[in-house]
Structures are given as C-alpha cells and as structure tokens.
Amino acid sequence: MAMFLAYIPPDYGLHRMTIQGKVAELRAELNSGSKKDKNFTQKKIALKKIVANMTMSNNEMVSLFPDVISCMQIQSLEIKKIALALRTMSYVHVKEFVEATVPLVKRLLRDADPYVRKTAAYCVAKLLNQLLRDDNPTVVASALASLMDIWERSETIKLTLDYSNASKMVAILPDCSEWGQTYILEALMSYVPQESGEATLLAERIAPRLSHSNSAVVLTCIRVMLYLMNYIADEKQISALCRKLSPPLVTLLAKGSEVQYLALRNALLILQRRPDVLRNDIRVFFCKYNDPIYVKVTKLELIFMLANEKNIDEVLTELREYATEVDVHFVRKAVRAIGKLAIKIEPAARRCINLLLELVSTKVPYIVQEATVVIRNIFRKYPNQYESIIGVLCEHLDSLDEPEAKAAMVWVIGQYADRIENSDALLEDFLYSFAEEPVEVQLALLTATVKLFIQRPTKGQDLVPRVLKWATEETDNPDLRDRAYMYWRLLSTDVNLAKQIVMGEKPPITAESEKLDPQTLEEMCLNVGTLATIYLKPVQTVFQAHLAHVPESSHL
Known part of the structure; x- marks a missing residue:
C-alpha cells in the first residue's frame, strides 16, 4: 500500500506548545483578581496582547473570547474601549463566536459609553452581513433590510456591494416575497458598476420586476x-431600457387614485431626466371625468410636457374640453396650459390664441382673467405679431378683478399705448383705485403710465405727475417708492434715455420654468417612489420639514 507522509517541521510540536502556553497565560491574566491591582493593569495588558495577536492573524486567540466577555463587566472605560477587539474577532466566521456575540452585543448596544455603542453597531452589521450568504432568500432579504436600516441611520457605516454579491441578489429575486424583492432592489442602489457592461446586464436582469403586481416593486x-x-x-442600450419603463408606468395608472398620483409625480421627473420614456403615450394621461382634482392637475402637467407639433391639435381639443368643466381650479390650469403651449410650440401659437379668444368669448370671469395673463406672456414671446387681438381683451376689462389679471392688462395697455387709441382713458379708469390696489397692480400702473408718456407725451403729461406723486408721497412700500423716484429722475434728466430703458428689449420668456435644476433632478430620480418625489424637493428638506411638526415624544 502506498503511503503519503505529510511534512512536519522539526519544531512544530514546540511551536504548538508555545502557543497553547501563551493562551493559558493570557487566560490566567484575564481571570486574575488581585486586590492590589485596583486599576486592572494586568487585565488591560492581557487584552492589548490579545488584540495584537488577532491583528497578526493568530486565530488561537478565539478560544479566549469567553474570557474577554467576562472582562466587559468591569467598570473601566479603558477596558470597555478595548471592545475594539470585537471588531477584529467579528471577522472570524465561527458558529460558537456568533452564539456568544449576540447576547453580548445586545448588552453593549445599551452601554452608557457612546464609543462602546458605536463599536457594537459595527459588530451587528457584520453579523447581519454573514446572513447575506444564507440559502434562504427570505433570510437574505431580511438581513438586507436590517443592514440598510442601520446604514441609513448611521453616519459612519456604509453599505457597499461588489458585482458578485449584486449578481447573487438579483438571482434570488424571483424566489423572494414582494417586500423581500423591494429590499433587495433598494440594496442594489449601493452597488457602483465598474464598467458599462455590468450596469447593462444588471438592468436587463431586474427588468422583469417591472411587470410585478406590487406597485412598490x-x-x-x-x-x-x-x-x-x-x-x-x-x-x-439606454433607449431600449427607457422603452421598457413606459408600460409599467402606464399600468400603474389603472390602480387607485393614490397610486396613480404617485406614478404621475414620478413620471414628471422621469420625463425630465429621460425624455424617451412615455414619448408616444400622451393619450394615457388624458383626464377622466371621475379623476380626483390632484390627479387631473398632474396629468395636465404631463400633457404639457409631452405636447409637440405632431400632437398639438389633439391636445388642444382635449384642453378645450377641460376649460368647460365645473371645477374652477382645473379650468384655470387648462386655460393657462393653452397659453403656455403657444409659447412652447411656435408653429401652433396661432391655433392656441384662437382657442383662447374662443374661451374669452364665453365671458366667464375666471376664464377671461386667466386668458389675459397668458396672452400678456404671448405678446412678450412674439412681439409685433398678435397685437390685433388687443381689442378683444379691452372689451372685457370689467371682468378683471384679480391682481395678476389686472397687472397683465395694464402691462398690455402700457406696452402698446401708441396702438390703443384710448390708452390714456383706459389707464385713467384703473388709476381711480390706485391707492386701494395691491402693490403688484400699483407697480404695473406706474410703469404703464410712464410708457404712455414716453410714447404719447401729450396724452400722458397729466397722468405721470399725478402717479409719481402718489407713488413717492402717499405709499409706504419701498419698492414702489424707489421705482417712482427712479422714473422721475430719468424723465427729468433725459427722456430719450428713459425710453431706451423703459421700452428696451425684454428678457426672453419661456414655458419651461417648471423644470428642476440638474442637481435636484438627479437626486429626485434616485428617490423614485418615495415621499420626496411628491413634493419634488430633496429628501433632507422633506423629512426635516415633516419632523419639525412631530412632537418629540412620538419620535421612534
């Protein structure tokens, strides 16, 4: 029979006996109870030796773990701080260690010293980390949920995944419960792809979750x-993935109103970040008669975002229906959307204006007022193109009783004072109530009167001194007073210079003011499905504002 002999160094037995002797010596030092050693110096030295040996990968020190535990009962801050040894020992995957650690850690998490509590938290995270290799998908998902909770609440602990672990988690997704799938998917946000191929493969592998019945998944x-x-x-590849995101968002719109609203708010974000998503699905956002108002208003925002030259006729037909509904708030939003579309899609501006004039002819006060506001913006966007409709607006001056609408109409009169035959009389009608008007309207009247004087000096020479006197001597508002003084000095110094300034080119106006800045948009897209996307504000802002109103006793 052939025999295989293992090579044993000549000094192996001696080495083994030396290690065992060292362990026995350290155990004796840890368990010594000399009354003369009141500062526990011997125990401290022994603990430091154990830490040093563990650092040198001397695994024999594991047998001393129960003795280390007994030392943790000693009321000495330095000895407790040597609980740092737990961090080193927690790397050793030994069943006995885990069983001995759990009760200790539970106690250390309640220790009076914050350093001990912090170190115990690291140990908990490492114990949970071992469960990530469990054969049961539910156990893995639960361990992930716990780790993520610790990670989110700690400033010093960070959850990181490599491709191997991320791939294993994706593999068990189909075997997990719906909430387990959510935990695993959330954990994948801690994985940082090192190359494009890894990111593409993971995205393709999790894509089947898009058809799950649970909205959270x-x-x-x-x-x-x-x-x-x-x-x-x-x-x-990005475009292909974007196309896969459209059907699940549309499917969510068939669920309850609350889920619909969440999906719609997130769609607003996704469209800004990835315009390819939902590009051809504008009809799914058309409002239903029984939609709650908050769903209707959000759908209206999405319709505006998705509107283009190809579908503008269909969109305007839909908006005409919305502008005749009974909900005043929604009607206002619809009318304003028509005006914004005239600014957004230049080839459709005339069609939008014709629809606005059609709605103004209904003589419904709130429709007239909203139309006046948006037509003012259209004039600013397209100067010298659509002024022929000013006469129609002037026919409905009596319908204007809201500050924004009044200010808009006053702007139109002042800007086109040389084209409106009775512009001086129209302004004088508004000036009768100058003192009672909100500052917004007073500022508009002040500027419009100056514009009238610059364009038609003979018509405005009586009005200007009167308005400037009111604005400088009979008002407490510093903005109004300062602007009046500025105009007065300009007109007194050089009328031509005043004309260049007051009638100068206006800043460009766009209909895209609702877009988030790139940094906030990026953060919002990383929080899709959370409360932050409802408010369209960063997570810290939302939850700080929320917690500020929660009594301290109710904090968890």
Missing part, C-alpha cells in the same frame, strides 16, 4: 434602472 425597480443608466455608455 415596480417603482423601486424603475429607480434602480434609472440609477444603472448613469453607468451605461451605449445610448442605444
């Missing part, structure tokens, strides 16, 4: 895919 999956797209270099 769908929205979390969308969030992860948007995150992974940031690491994908191929634009064709």
